[in-house]
Amino acid sequence: xxxxxxxxxxxxxxxxxxxxxxxxxxxxxxxxxxxRQLPEEGLKFMVYLQKENIIDESxxxxxxxxxxxxxxxxxxxxxxxxxxxxxxxxxxxSSPPRGRGNTEAFFGQGTRLTVV
Amino acid sequence: RKEVxxxxxxxxxxEGATVAFNCTYSNSASQSFFWYRxxxxxxxxxxxxxxxxxxxDGRFTAQLNRASQYISLLIRDSKLSDSATYLxxxxxxxxxGYQKVTFxxxxxxxxxP
Numbered sequence: 001x002x003x004x005x006x007x008x009x010x011x012x013x014x015x016x017x018x019x020x021x022x023x024x025x026x027x028x029x030x031x032x033x034x035x036r037q038l039p040e041e042g043l044k045f046m047v048y049l050q051k052e053n054i055i056d057e058s059x060x061x062x063x064x065x066x067x068x069x070x071x072x073x074x075x076x077x078x079x080x081x082x083x084x085x086x087x088x089x090x091x092x093x094s095s096p097p098r099g100r101g102n103t104e105a106f107f108g109q110g111t112r113l114t115v116v
Numbered sequence: 117r118k119e120v121x122x123x124x125x126x127x128x129x130x131e132g133a134t135v136a137f138n139c140t141y142s143n144s145a146s147q148s149f150f151w152y153r154x155x156x157x158x159x160x161x162x163x164x165x166x167x168x169x170x171x172x173d174g175r176f177t178a179q180l181n182r183a184s185q186y187i188s189l190l191i192r193d194s195k196l197s198d199s200a201t202y203l204x205x206x207x208x209x210x211x212x213g214y215q216k217v218t219f220x221x222x223x224x225x226x227x228x229p
Contacts, residue, residue, distance in 0.1 A: 041221075042201075
């Protein structure tokens, strides 16, 4: 049973380009969370999704950022017109549906975005 | 008030010392609790779940106080390899009935030789 898979592991973008980060949750997990971590800082919640549904996007910047978790395929975090301040590690975590065993979240290894 | 609050530290302790971290949470309806560990530039990994009766795993002891809405982690006989950031995690139901995993910002521990 593969863990949470994120790709790419490292992504370099020039200012103004788009960044697409992918996250495939663990098998059987239907909830996905995205977090951003700036250097020397803690995890900052961005968005919580269920299949085809955004549950909580209170941590998402109002502009340029969007997330989806389609019925088929991975969850995507999309950053349009990237700026240097978007450089960070982006972690995805998944958890099983409520009520199905332990509800701890498992993390992917993260995507390190560098904007040059 | 933050949903999950931790002292960011850093806690600098000598090898062999005992160190304790606390974490408070705001939602009294929270249902499950965990401690995670994050090493530098790595993803967070589950350290242990926290149960109402308290639980122990080797040198690590976790406790939950529902009345005061806090959880704690005690590390005995600290090792250099314990140096990391420790994240408090709470599953709480939101207004839509979904259970949301909420992380504290972490407490940094540095064990010194």
